Amino acid sequence: MTATQPSAQTEAVRALLAEATADYTDAQARRQAQDHRDDADLLVCDDTDEDGGAPVNATLDAAARLGRALGHLPGALIEVSNIYPDHIEVSVHDGLARFEQWREALDIPSTDIDYRDIGASRMRLQGRGAFAGVDVKLTGHAPAITTCRVAP
Incomplete structure (x- = not known):
């Protein structure tokens, strides 16, 4: 089996993630370089959330590692x-097959997927x-599954 080359879209996502990481690191360095504040009420944020959770960085x-490791999967919206x-947050909007590929790659058990109807014609699948x-939240949107009854 031969390895496939990442698509141009995958490479673009990787570049954007790398750029976002660099922008964040630059902003953090500028924040740290500013020792004195004139305004005592100014809130200075570090790179952790207020509950002490995982650093944004x-x-x-x-x-970025997710993009590199799973870049062979169908396109998805990856948000931080x-x-x-x-x-x-990883969102897949192109149907169940693509959602399933991401679910398997992230090792999310199918029994842990939450299904919701969104209106009459769409559905949402979600798992963690x-x-x-x-933590990764995987969301998929697809046309609703309809069932038909065959008359006896």
Whole structure:
């Protein structure tokens, strides 16, 4: 079996993740270099969330590693937020087969997947796993599964 080359889209996502990590590191260095503050009420944030969770930088690093390790999978939206800095969100919008590939790669048991109808024609699947020590929330959106009855 031959290895496939990453797609241009995968390479672009990797570049964006690397750029986001570099931007964050630069901003953190600028923050640390600023020793004195004139405004005593100014809140200075470090790179951990207020509950002492995983540092944003560690989450960004895990997201970049996720992109490198699972870049062969179908395209997905990978998000790291400063609102929830201790987890990565992976969203797949292209159907069940692609969601299933991500679920298997993240080793999320199928029994741990939550299914919800979104309106009459869409559904959402959601599960949680971990990658590089960081919580990963996997969400998939697809057309709703309909069942038909055959008349006797």
